[in-house]
Amino acid sequence: xxxxxxxxxxxxxxxxxxxxxxxxxxxxxxxxxxxxxxxxxxxxxxxxxxxxxxxxxxxxxxxxxxxxxxxxxxxxxxxxxxxxxxxxxxxxxxxxxxxxxxxxxxxxxxxxxxxxxxxxxxxxxxxxxxxxxxxxxxxxxxxxxxxxxxxxxxxxxxxxxxxxxxxxxxxxxxxxxxxxxxxxxxxxxxxxxxx
Amino acid sequence: xxxxxxxxxxxxxxxxxxxxxxxxxxxxxxxxxxxxxxxxxxxxxxxxxxxxxxxxxxxxxxxxxxxxxxxxxxxxxxxxxxxxxxxxxxxxxxxxxxxxxxxxxxxxxxxxxxxxxxxxxxxxxxxxxxxxxxxxxxxxxxxxxxxxxxxxxxxxxxxxxxxxxxxxxxxxxxxxxxxxxxxxxxxxxxxxxxx
DNA sequence: GCTTTCGTAGGGCGACTGTCCTAATCCCTG
DNA sequence: CAGGGATTAGGACAGTCGCCCTACGAAAGC
Numbered sequence: 001x002x003x004x005x006x007x008x009x010x011x012x013x014x015x016x017x018x019x020x021x022x023x024x025x026x027x028x029x030x031x032x033x034x035x036x037x038x039x040x041x042x043x044x045x046x047x048x049x050x051x052x053x054x055x056x057x058x059x060x061x062x063x064x065x066x067x068x069x070x071x072x073x074x075x076x077x078x079x080x081x082x083x084x085x086x087x088x089x090x091x092x093x094x095x096x097x098x099x100x101x102x103x104x105x106x107x108x109x110x111x112x113x114x115x116x117x118x119x120x121x122x123x124x125x126x127x128x129x130x131x132x133x134x135x136x137x138x139x140x141x142x143x144x145x146x147x148x149x150x151x152x153x154x155x156x157x158x159x160x161x162x163x164x165x166x167x168x169x170x171x172x173x174x175x176x177x178x179x180x181x182x183x184x185x186x187x188x189x190x191x192x193x194x195x
Numbered sequence: 196x197x198x199x200x201x202x203x204x205x206x207x208x209x210x211x212x213x214x215x216x217x218x219x220x221x222x223x224x225x226x227x228x229x230x231x232x233x234x235x236x237x238x239x240x241x242x243x244x245x246x247x248x249x250x251x252x253x254x255x256x257x258x259x260x261x262x263x264x265x266x267x268x269x270x271x272x273x274x275x276x277x278x279x280x281x282x283x284x285x286x287x288x289x290x291x292x293x294x295x296x297x298x299x300x301x302x303x304x305x306x307x308x309x310x311x312x313x314x315x316x317x318x319x320x321x322x323x324x325x326x327x328x329x330x331x332x333x334x335x336x337x338x339x340x341x342x343x344x345x346x347x348x349x350x351x352x353x354x355x356x357x358x359x360x361x362x363x364x365x366x367x368x369x370x371x372x373x374x375x376x377x378x379x380x381x382x383x384x385x386x387x388x389x390x
Numbered sequence: 391g392c393t394t395t396c397g398t399a400g401g402g403c404g405a406c407t408g409t410c411c412t413a414a415t416c417c418c419t420g
Numbered sequence: 421c422a423g424g425g426a427t428t429a430g431g432a433c434a435g436t437c438g439c440c441c442t443a444c445g446a447a448a449g450c
Contacts, residue, residue, distance in 0.1 A: 158353025165317040
């Protein structure tokens with residue numbers, strides 16, 4: 001097994017553990033155990049824990065870009081693409097109720113730790129924001145595309161936050177329906193929702 | 196200085212540090228330093244760190260109840276009371292942009308740690324939810340009061356999450372205006388927003 | 391064949407964690 | 421002033437943290 005394969009495996013495991021237990025609560029030993037490696041040997045692949053974090057964020061950025069590209073190709077219309085985004089709340093509802101949104105929880109943790117990589121983590125949000133803004137612009141809402149993108153992104157974050165606290169699946173479905181209705185209203189009118 | 200006074204001081208400092216740096220990242224030594232006590236001496240006031248967490252959550256519950264009571268007495272109409280809630284996003288914008296919402300960030304951290312007190316922390320959300328539902332019911336929306344309460348609570352959470360990531364004060368003000376407009380629409384119509 | 395390189399195992403390092411104990415000090419009461 | 425419970429300081433304790441080093445094994449190139 002090559003070193004790059006092991007490295008990829010470490011990043012995969014770290015990604016999952018950072019999501020499920022948090023960055024700080026995940027130790028080298030935890031990652032090593034799940035990968036099946038000696039903990040001391042990590043130094044060969046990553047000099048520091050922050051380096052692992054950097055690799056995890058980079059992988060998430062790459063995975064997110066790929067996912068957005070798939071959504072762009074699979075969905076015919078901009079509205080359907082936005083729906084693809086909205087529906088991750090349903091698709092990932094179990095994990096969200098248990099661990100929250102992987103992006104916001106990481107951003108929040110790094111913000112509290114005042115970690116150097118906190119802006120990099122926020123870059124994941126920018127990826128979604130820009131992609132969503134692109135879709136709203138394609139819907140003819142060039143003027144306020146970014147505001148609309150941030151609005152729908154904000155809603156998904158709010159739903160994730162309360163879903164984690166209350167573990168209420170019905171709440172998620174109700175709010176997703178509400179987001180769909182909102183999106184439909186945006187499509188059929190050009191009035192600004194933001195005064 | 197009595198022991199109860201020292202205890203209160205410990206809880207105050209712990210509350211702030213848990214908010215700004217997170218529960219796990221805050222050590223006994225950190226709290227001791229800010230309070231000005233010997234770290235070993237904590238055992239006299241609190242047997243475990245979890246006990247401090249419990250006291251912090253209890254104090255937040257108490258403070259929140261008091262705040263909601265003040266809002267209830269200061270605002271004449273239910274709509275104005277809900278506006279009081281919405282405007283904490285503006286009033287606390289600086290801290291929110293730096294550390295996020297104190298309730299959701301604690302809930303998320305405890306959920307990831309699978310901590311025994313995670314449900315207690317979620318109880319803070321219940322406090323807001325029930326209070327908001329009470330106001331919506333007073334607005335004549337008894338049928339979907341809780342859904343409306345969760346909706347506005349969800350929005351505040353989403354705004355807080357993105358405000359932390361992007362540190363964008365204009366975004367907060369724009370979404371707050373949007374929430375005000377939504378609230379106004381709820382007042383002047385009895386149609387269900389949630390199909 | 392031998393040697394070089396790659397990847398790993400295992401453990402040591404100082405620092406820090408939450409927890410716990412003990413001895414000293416404070417302040418209130420008699 | 422003397423006694424005694426309340427409160428404190430300071431450090432010991434075992435465990436874990438991220439980090440770093442060295443020796444071993446397994447391939448691969450000459």
